[in-house]
Amino acid sequence: MGATKTDLFTKKQNELANMAKALAHPARIAILQQLIKTNACICGNLVDVLGLAQPTISQHLRELKLAGIIRGTVEGTSVCYCIDPKVWQKYRQVFNDFFVAVDNLVKDDCC
Amino acid sequence: MGATKTDLFTKKQNELANMAKALAHPARIAILQQLIKTNACICGNLVDVLGLAQPTISQHLRELKLAGIIRGTVEGTSVCYCIDPKVWQKYRQVFNDFFVAVDNLVKDDCC
DNA sequence: ACAATTAATCGTAATATTGCAATTAAATGA
DNA sequence: TCATTTAATTGCAATATTACGATTAATTGT
Numbered sequence: 387m388g389a390t391k392t393d394l395f396t397k398k399q400n401e402l403a404n405m406a407k408a409l410a411h412p413a414r415i416a417i418l419q420q421l422i423k424t425n426a427c428i429c430g431n432l433v434d435v436l437g438l439a440q441p442t443i444s445q446h447l448r449e450l451k452l453a454g455i456i457r458g459t460v461e462g463t464s465v466c467y468c469i470d471p472k473v474w475q476k477y478r479q480v481f482n483d484f485f486v487a488v489d490n491l492v493k494d495d496c497c
Numbered sequence: 498m499g500a501t502k503t504d505l506f507t508k509k510q511n512e513l514a515n516m517a518k519a520l521a522h523p524a525r526i527a528i529l530q531q532l533i534k535t536n537a538c539i540c541g542n543l544v545d546v547l548g549l550a551q552p553t554i555s556q557h558l559r560e561l562k563l564a565g566i567i568r569g570t571v572e573g574t575s576v577c578y579c580i581d582p583k584v585w586q587k588y589r590q591v592f593n594d595f596f597v598a599v600d601n602l603v604k605d606d607c608c
Numbered sequence: 609a610c611a612a613t614t615a616a617t618c619g620t621a622a623t624a625t626t627g628c629a630a631t632t633a634a635a636t637g638a
Numbered sequence: 639t640c641a642t643t644t645a646a647t648t649g650c651a652a653t654a655t656t657a658c659g660a661t662t663a664a665t666t667g668t
Contacts (some may be wrong), residue, residue, distance in 0.1 A: 387657040388622030394548040395523035399530070406520035411626085412506035415514050415595075422598050427608045430644060437505040439628050444646060446626095459608040463635050463644045466608040469599060478596035484526075485589035487533050488580060497538045497570040497577040498627040499653030522656085541614060550658050555616055557656090574614045574665050 402484060405477055408453035413438060413446050418469065421456065427466035513595060516588055519564035524549060524557050529580065532567065538577035 392400050409415060416436055421428060432447075433440045447467060450456045454473045458465045503511050520526060527547055532539060543558075544551045558578060561567045565584045569576045 387620095388624075388655075390522060390524075390624090390656065391549065392523060395527055399523040399526045403521055403523040403526050406517045406526075409517035410514055410521040411501065412503060412510040412514040413501075413626090415510045415517075416506055419510070419598070433645095438502065438626095440645070441629080441647080442627050448646085457608070458645095460635080460645095461608070463642085465645060468608050471599065474596070474599050478593075481592050481596065482589075485585070485592065487530070488582065488585050497568070497572070497579050498651060499625075501626065501654090524656090544615095549656095551615070552617080552659080553657050556658095559616085569615095571615095571665080574612090576615060 402480055405453065405480060408450060408455060411446065413442070414450055417443070417446060417450065417467075418455070421467060421469050427461075427468045429461070429464040429466055432467075513591055516564065516591060519561060519566060522557065524553070525561055528554070528557060528561065528578075529566070532578060532580050538579045540572070540575040540577055543578075 395403075409418075413436060417432055420432060420435055424431075430440070430443075433443050436443060438446075447456070447458065451458060455470060455477060456467050457470050458467045460466075506514075520529075524547060528543055531543060531546055535542075541551070541554075544554050547554060549557075558567070558569065562569060566581060566588060567578050568581050569578045571577075
């Protein structure tokens with residue numbers, strides 16, 4: 387026990403849950419917002435901006451990269467991270483589709 | 498260590514992260530979708546529909562209730578759960594606001 | 609009052625996540 | 639080449655999450 391039983395759920399359900407998980411930490415939210423704020427890229431500035439240690443930031447970047455929502459390209463000794471607009475839009479749509487589902491149904495309260 | 502350092506982040510960042518966390522499990526996604534699907538309420542049917550044990554479902558319901566996104570009212574020996582439309586709309590808006598932020602900035606790739 | 613039904617809670621095991629010090633890897637510049 | 643800079647990786651401790659058996663709490667029907 388202890389591990390999520392992904393086999394019980396659909397691909398879409400697991401996909402959405404994983405997307406949510408990628409956003410389920412304030413540091414990762416802060417990283418994404420910082421990437422947006424500085425328009426293009428940013429590197430270890432994140433370590434200065436957020437108050438977390440370098441390995442911790444690196445780990446969060448790793449997760450965001452794994453989720454596909456950001457990309458990192460080496461630039462000299464530093465690494466430039468940026469949001470992947472395509473994946474970002476996909477996230478946006480998946481979440482929106484999920485939230486929209488209620489519009490058709492919930493007019494007033496049930497219980 | 499091991500605990501999230503919420504004090505390093507803004508209220509909004511923590512709020513969004515917590516909302517995402519509420520959605521960050523396929524069982525909770527499935528529960529919400531089931532509540533939508535059956536329009537109004539549902540009770541222990543969830544235990545039958547999803548393949549998880551009763552205490553596990555109960556725990557996920559607890560988290561969703563804690564997040565405010567669902568409500569439960571006692572009806573005889575069973576409990577009727579339903580989505581809170583107001584909170585649902587808030588979730589929708591918070592996520593949308595977050596995703597929208599990129600529209601103004603990311604036209605083409607950076608790195 | 610008492611059996612039956614339903615769901616919450618408790619306790620616990622397994623696993624996952626968070627965070628960081630220490631180290632390593634990779635690239636640059638002198 | 640070698641020191642410097644930057645970021646990834648390793649290893650580990652603390653905490654959180656997930657899952658469920660066993661039990662408890664609450665309500666209903668008899």
